[in-house]
Amino acid sequence: MTEDKGILIHNIYYMLSYAFQGLKQNNYKSISGEDFDNIYDLFAEIIIRGISCQLKQGLHKEYISINDSLNTLRGKVDVNGTIRNKISRQRNIVCEYDIFSENNLFNKILKTTSVALLKCPDISDGRKVQLRRLMLYFAEVDTVDLKSIKWMSLRFDRNSRNYQMLIYLCYFIAEGLLMTTEGGKYKMREFSDEHMHRLFEKFVLEYYRKHHSYLNPKSALIDWNIEKNVSSENMLPILKTDILLESPNGRTMVIDTKYYGKIWQEHYDKKTINSHNCNQIFTYIMNKDTNHTGKVDGMLLYAKTQEDVVPDGQVVYNDGNVIYFRTLDLNKKFDEIKSQLDGIVKLIS
Numbered sequence: 001m002t003e004d005k006g007i008l009i010h011n012i013y014y015m016l017s018y019a020f021q022g023l024k025q026n027n028y029k030s031i032s033g034e035d036f037d038n039i040y041d042l043f044a045e046i047i048i049r050g051i052s053c054q055l056k057q058g059l060h061k062e063y064i065s066i067n068d069s070l071n072t073l074r075g076k077v078d079v080n081g082t083i084r085n086k087i088s089r090q091r092n093i094v095c096e097y098d099i100f101s102e103n104n105l106f107n108k109i110l111k112t113t114s115v116a117l118l119k120c121p122d123i124s125d126g127r128k129v130q131l132r133r134l135m136l137y138f139a140e141v142d143t144v145d146l147k148s149i150k151w152m153s154l155r156f157d158r159n160s161r162n163y164q165m166l167i168y169l170c171y172f173i174a175e176g177l178l179m180t181t182e183g184g185k186y187k188m189r190e191f192s193d194e195h196m197h198r199l200f201e202k203f204v205l206e207y208y209r210k211h212h213s214y215l216n217p218k219s220a221l222i223d224w225n226i227e228k229n230v231s232s233e234n235m236l237p238i239l240k241t242d243i244l245l246e247s248p249n250g251r252t253m254v255i256d257t258k259y260y261g262k263i264w265q266e267h268y269d270k271k272t273i274n275s276h277n278c279n280q281i282f283t284y285i286m287n288k289d290t291n292h293t294g295k296v297d298g299m300l301l302y303a304k305t306q307e308d309v310v311p312d313g314q315v316v317y318n319d320g321n322v323i324y325f326r327t328l329d330l331n332k333k334f335d336e337i338k339s340q341l342d343g344i345v346k347l348i349s
Contacts, residue, residue, distance in 0.1 A: 294320025
């Protein structure tokens, strides 16, 4: 995807800092000036700093249920368990009770991910030393099978909100882990296009929320422009946009972000934009512009690849709607990336 991994890795840090505002805290700021051999080394550094910061506040605790055989009553009696004990001639009472513990899922994920990083040869020795020191504070926390976690079901409340960014990184790391057959070591997959697409989409949205809030940037659902009383609406897919910008002048832009290793499709040596991508953005526009005002535009925003030719153009429809084709070069200095994003805003201003 890129020629210079070093630039991309630093830009991933900046992208993460927009996607997760917690990375703008003082504890993380100096990361931007450090060198990293790979993306997982960057992730390890963020996790180290995140856990260190969390330890100063205290690890998150939750009430968890315990079922145990005890000499004295605690909580409430588990009747069935106690009967089984009596049958086996054990005098202990089986009790169910709650304790306020740090041995909860969030801390289990942090510990398991850190242990996995310690087994990975791609992580620098210095960072492994720091991780080992931090794991001393997780002595009462169990590990968990990362593959069994329902990541999308995790919910963060006021007490656990500080964990959100770290858990997001743990998800990326967990998906990238590959177990080797030699000595229980781990190695990492190349940071995938799927991972980058998720980050790319969230970064662009949060960038506009930060710097162009007057455009009301959001990820929004679009209703199908159909006669609902005579249509089988439940058979239609949900129209969920990546980014929707609404200019005060009444013009709207629907942006669909794409992160592929290859942008073009080829047919008889002719390069064209992927037809599925075109149909998707066209569907968004036509259903958003319910009155055919021509004031709803769309954009396919691709991460720039190493292909010789990149999309840079537009198609104007008879009603006045425009579909733009643009690329964002993530391998440029971050100031240049910001300039490219700001240039998009001018299209609907």
